Amino acid sequence: MSNAPAAKPQTAITPTRQDEFPEWYQQVIKASDMAENSEVRGCMVIKPWGYGIWENIQRQLDKMFKDTGHSNAYFPLLIPLSYLAKEAAHVEGFAKECAVVTHHRLEAVKQEDGSMKMIPTGELAEPYVIRPTSETIIGAAFARWVESYRDLPLLINQWANVMRWEMRPRIFLRTAEFLWQEGHTAHETKEEALAETAQMLTVYETFARDHLALPVITGEKSERERFPGAESTLCIEAMVQDRKAIQAGTSHFLGQNFSTASGIQFTGRSGAREHAWTTSWGVSTRLIGTLIMAHSDDDGLVLPPRVATQQIMILPVTPKEDSKQAVLDACDALARELRALTYAGEPIRAHVDRRDLPGGTRNWEWIKKGVPIRIEIGPRDLEKGSVAVSRRDKGLKEKEFIATADFVSKAAATLEEIQAGLLERATVFRDANMIRITDKAQFEAFFTPKNPDKPEIHGGFAVVDWAGSSDDEDELQKQLGVTIRCLPFGDEWKQPGTCFLTGQPSTQRVIFAKAY
RNA sequence: CGGGGCGUAGCUCAGCUUGGUAGAGCGCUUGCUUUGGGAGCAAGAAGUCGUCAGUUCGAAUCUGGCCGCCCCGACCA
Structure with missing residues (x-):
C-alpha cells in the first residue's frame, strides 16, 4: 500500500482547466474535432463539427439582422491601398496588420535541379490590401448609393472573411484570417445612428444570452480600447472560466468620420448637402472560442x-x-x-x-x-x-x-x-468573480496571481469607481496587465464615488480585467 | 521585430553527446474474440530523419547557411 495521495479522477482532457487553461483550450478543440491549425501560419481549418456551430450562429443572427431591417450584400476582398489612408485614426489602427497584394501573375521558372519555381510578376500599379475590415470600401459604395435623405437609412450587413496579420494566433480567438459579419449603416441624423449602434448592441446581447448562454456585460469602451476611427465603441464583454474578459461583439458609432472620408453625402430635407452618420458592428468566429472557454469542462466541449x-x-x-x-x-x-x-x-x-x-x-x-x-x-x-x-x-x-x-x-x-x-451556471460564475474594489492595494492583490507559476489564475472582473485618465489606464496595464473592459450601462453603474486610483470624485463605475 | 526552444511515421516523442543504413507508444488497416461504458489478442501498412551545402569510406547523428514551427515580450475581434 502506498501513502500517495489519491489519484485525480481521470478526465478526457489533459491538462485540466485548473492545471493549464490555455493548453486545456487547445486540447478541447482537438478532442472535439472542431478545427485545426493549417499549413498557412495563423490560419485555421474549421472542421465540420466547428463549422456547424458557425452555421447555426450565422443563421440565427442573420434572422435577427433581417428582423431589424437589414439586408445582406457582398463587397470585395481587396481594398485599394489608398482607401485605407482616407481616415487617419483608421489607418493607424490597422496599418501594422495588413496583408498586401502587389502582383497579379505568376511565372513558372525551371530550376537547375529540374523543379519549378513560381515567381510573381505583373506588379500592380496600386497594390491592394486584403480587407482587415470594410469601412473604407463600403464607404465608397455608400457614397455612390446615397444621394438624398430618402435613400437613408441604408442598412447593410456582410458575411465575410477578413485578414489581420496577427503575431500570435490562437485558434478561434485570434487568427490571421477569420470569419465574421460586419454591419454597415448610414443615417440621416446623429440620433438615428446612435440608436442603431445601441440597437445592434442589444441584438448581440440578446443573441449571446439566449443562444450562446453567455451572460454579457454591455457598455462602452474607454478611449484607448475604441475602434480606430470610431466616435464611440459599444461592446458586449463576457467572462470565461479562467476569469479573463473577452470582447464578444462590438458596435461602433462612427459619427461623420467615415462619411467625410468617403464622401457619403446627401441632400437633406432643407436642400442642403449633408454628411451621413454611419455605424458599423460585428461579431466573429471568436464567439466559438468564447463558447468553448465559457462552458466546456475537463471532459471536453459543452455546447449550448x-x-x-x-x-x-x-x-x-x-x-x-x-x-x-x-x-x-x-x-x-x-x-x-x-x-x-x-x-x-x-x-x-x-x-x-x-x-x-x-x-x-x-x-x-x-x-x-x-x-x-x-x-x-x-x-x-x-x-x-x-x-x-x-x-x-x-x-x-x-x-x-x-x-x-x-x-x-x-x-x-x-x-x-x-x-x-448553462446560462445559469455561467451567470453564477461570472457574478461570483465580479468583485467591488475600492482601493489600490486590494486591486493589486486581486490581480496578482497567488501562484506565480500559474499566472493565468487570477482575480476576475474588478468593479471600481473610476476618474482616471488614459495614461492611468496605460500604467495599470503595464503594472498588472489589466485594462478597462468597459464602462457598463445601467443606473447601478453610474453611482457617484471616489476613484480607487486617483482619489478624485467619480461618476462612473468601470470593469477592469485581464483580457483576451 | 527582440529573447528562448524545437524540426525523426498521421500524433506525441526516443535515438544524436561517442557517425555504421530507422525505433516506441498512441492512431490507422485486416482477422478473430468482444460489446449497456474510453476493449483483448494476432498480423500489417506507414518516415528521401525540415532543407541546402560541407566534413567523411559512411551523416538522423558533426559543421555552416536557409526555411518553418512553438513559447515569452510588443500588437490585437
Missing part, C-alpha cells in the same frame, strides 16, 4: 443546444446480430420523429451514429464533442419501449431510462432546460 451542430445523438447498442437491424430501425425512426419537432423555432438536429465502434469509445467521442443529449437504444430498451438518456450538463455516469414517447414529447423542453442551465 441552440447552436450545437447536433443536439441529440442517437447511439445504437447492438450486442447481438439478430437484434441489430431492429435496433438500427428504431434509432432511425426516433431520429425522424425528433427531426419533425422544433426547438427554439428550428427543427431539432438529431443524428444516428451508426459507426461500428466499441460502445464506450463512441460514447466518449460524443462527450468530448459536447453534444447536449445522448440517447442509447439497445435490445432491452426495444423490449421495454424506452431509451437511455444522458445529458452533457449532468454527470457522465448519469443515465435515465425514459419511455420513448415521453422522451420525444419532452425533447424540446429538455434542450431548453440544458440551455437555461
